[in-house]
Amino acid sequence: MSAPPRRAATPVIAIDGPAAAGKGTLARRLAETLGLPYLDTGLLYRAVGRLVLDAGADPADPDAAAAAVAALAEHHLRRDDLRGPAADAAAAAVASLPAVRAALLDFQRGFGAARGAVLDGRDIGTVIFPDAPVKLFVTASLPARARRRWLELEAKGIEAPLARVEEEMRVRDAMDEARLAAPLRPAADAVLLDTTDLDPDAAFAAALKVVRERLDVT
Ligand code: DC
Numbered sequence: 001m002s003a004p005p006r007r008a009a010t011p012v013i014a015i016d017g018p019a020a021a022g023k024g025t026l027a028r029r030l031a032e033t034l035g036l037p038y039l040d041t042g043l044l045y046r047a048v049g050r051l052v053l054d055a056g057a058d059p060a061d062p063d064a065a066a067a068a069v070a071a072l073a074e075h076h077l078r079r080d081d082l083r084g085p086a087a088d089a090a091a092a093a094v095a096s097l098p099a100v101r102a103a104l105l106d107f108q109r110g111f112g113a114a115r116g117a118v119l120d121g122r123d124i125g126t127v128i129f130p131d132a133p134v135k136l137f138v139t140a141s142l143p144a145r146a147r148r149r150w151l152e153l154e155a156k157g158i159e160a161p162l163a164r165v166e167e168e169m170r171v172r173d174a175m176d177e178a179r180l181a182a183p184l185r186p187a188a189d190a191v192l193l194d195t196t197d198l199d200p201d202a203a204f205a206a207a208l209k210v211v212r213e214r215l216d217v218t
Contacts, residue, residue, distance in 0.1 A: 049090030
């Protein structure tokens with residue numbers, strides 16, 4: 001007799017991966033479909049980075065970043081200047097500081113613990129929710145991801161050569177992978193989803209299949 005499907009009391013779905021791999025679109029759609037809250041954890045680091053820039057300080061300065069993280073409020077996550085090259089670089093810099101990551105940990109755990117959630121980021125399956133019943137590591141080739149980011153920027157009227165977008169993405173991914181504090185890497189029990197040749201619908205279908213296999217949801 002096969003074991004009944006496991007239903008987690010608080011189903012946390014952890015979605016990690018590099019920039020512009022399609023995590024956000026996928027995570028938002030999964031959350032909507034499953035009726036779960038959604039948190040884009042990159043916004044936390046983006047907002048902290050932006051607050052450091054507002055203060056005229058260097059995002060790599062641990063004291064300036066600590067002051068920013070202490071001042072962080074929910075409305076900062078809704079700012080409209082959290083995307084673009086300067087915000088990307090500031091977010092990557094503050095994200096490599098252990099004190100910043102430690103200060104944001106409880107908020108992320110609290111968000112998912114109450115009634116489950118879909119969270120996307122870099123360390124959700126490895127650090128924030130190592131026991132999450134569903135973990136996806138979403139990736140795509142660097143040229144595919146750079147092109148997607150370039151199209152997003154273009155749609156917002158931000159002009160940047162594709163080659164520069166790709167180079168900045170390569171550098172930022174390398175920072176995320178090489179940092180000592182919670183580096184970007186797949187959890188041992190994560191399912192890999194390569195979206196290089198998948199459109200958003202196909203990526204969603206593949207992700208939903210994984211979720212259904214791991215949770216008792218229809
Ligand atoms: O997902 P994003 O591009 O919005 O993330 C912005 C930056 O924050 C990026 O450099 C990776 C970092 N980040 C992180 O270190 N851990 C997370 N859970 C989410 C984002």
